[in-house]
Amino acid sequence: MANTIKVRAKLAGDVTTVKALVSHPMDTGLVKDKKTGKVIPAHFIQEVTCEHNGNVVLTALWGVAISKNPYLSFQFKGAKVGDKLALRWVDNKGESDSGETVID
Amino acid sequence: MTNMKRRTLLKGTLAASAVGMAIGAGLLTPRAVLAAWPKDAFEAKSVDAVVNGLFGSSELEGNDKIKIKVPDIAENGAVVPVSVEVEMDGVEAISIVAEKNATPLTSSYNLGPNTEPFVATRIKLGQTSSVIAVVKAGGKLYSTGKEVKVTIGGCGG
Numbered sequence: 300m301a302n303t304i305k306v307r308a309k310l311a312g313d314v315t316t317v318k319a320l321v322s323h324p325m326d327t328g329l330v331k332d333k334k335t336g337k338v339i340p341a342h343f344i345q346e347v348t349c350e351h352n353g354n355v356v357l358t359a360l361w362g363v364a365i366s367k368n369p370y371l372s373f374q375f376k377g378a379k380v381g382d383k384l385a386l387r388w389v390d391n392k393g394e395s396d397s398g399e400t401v402i403d
Numbered sequence: 404m405t406n407m408k409r410r411t412l413l414k415g416t417l418a419a420s421a422v423g424m425a426i427g428a429g430l431l432t433p434r435a436v437l438a439a440w441p442k443d444a445f446e447a448k449s450v451d452a453v454v455n456g457l458f459g460s461s462e463l464e465g466n467d468k469i470k471i472k473v474p475d476i477a478e479n480g481a482v483v484p485v486s487v488e489v490e491m492d493g494v495e496a497i498s499i500v501a502e503k504n505a506t507p508l509t510s511s512y513n514l515g516p517n518t519e520p521f522v523a524t525r526i527k528l529g530q531t532s533s534v535i536a537v538v539k540a541g542g543k544l545y546s547t548g549k550e551v552k553v554t555i556g557g558c559g560g
Contacts, residue, residue, distance in 0.1 A: 314519060327527070329505075345440045346439070346440060354515060354517075355515055356514075356515040356517065356518050357512060357513070357514060357515060357518055357522075358439075358512070358513040359510060359511075359512050359522075359524075360439075360440055360441060360445075360510060360511045360512070360513070361509075361510045362445040362506065362508055362509055362510060363506070363527075364501060364504055364506070364508075364509040364510075364526050364527045364528075365509060365510055365524060365525070365526060365527070366481060366482045366483075366524075366525040366526060366527055366557075367481070367482075369524065369525065370484075370523070370524055370525050371522075371523070371524050372486075372521075372522070372523040372524070373512070373518065373519070373521060373522050373523070374518070374519035374521050375515065375517050375518040375519060376517045376518075376519065377517040
């Protein structure tokens with residue numbers, strides 16, 4: 300899958316702020332395709348895992364009510380500039396993608 | 404122990420820990436991770452059932468240390484920005500619940516030990532509704548909610 304993750308992580312003082320934008324339809328399974336009249340099946344990210352230095356800093360469990368092209372922001376302590384932050388998502392169809400950024 | 408048995412044992416232990424590390428690093432596709440998606444909580448139709456499904460209890464204490472930021476009026480119910488910040492120590496999890504959505508649980512966040520009790524995202528609201536942040540801290544559950552007026556519902560149809 301093409302890279303669907305844009306993630307930035309900025310250190311200010313001792314807190315790293317992470318902002319991520321993921322390309323994903325987050326289809327609820329409740330909407331009908333106007334042309335075919337058929338329900339568009341649910342297709343949504345279920346889990347997002349963020350890791351720093353091999354430690355999971357956040358696990359986000361998502362449902363269909365997270366907006367299309369989901370945005371996520373969170374903060375954690377204990378990182379240094381130059382550290383890597385990895386983000387991975389898995390959706391209800393078993394598709395996944397991962398991305399990395401360097402903390403600056 | 405004979406040499407061969409000791410070698411097999413050590414190899415087995417190393418392999419197991421290597422697998423463990425690989426799963427931790429996200430390099431393996433972890434079935435176990437997907438199994439952790441709380442289906443009952445996400446399919447629950449009431450706030451009580453959501454909280455029970457997530458935390459095994461629905462005893463919530465109101466709390467003014469949970470700061471929830473949502474717009475008073477949502478221009479677009481499909482994209483409602485929400486942020487939750489908690490002025491407490493020991494926060495383990497934050498959940499965002501949209502009271503009037505058919506399935507109220509939008510998302511739940513499990514925080515690592517060094518993770519700040521703050522999360523922001525964008526959610527869909529089907530209609531005017533309270534957005535409730537449920538926080539698990541120190542083994543107890545707290546919550547605060549704010550109402551968002553929605554003019555055009557965000558769940559489609």
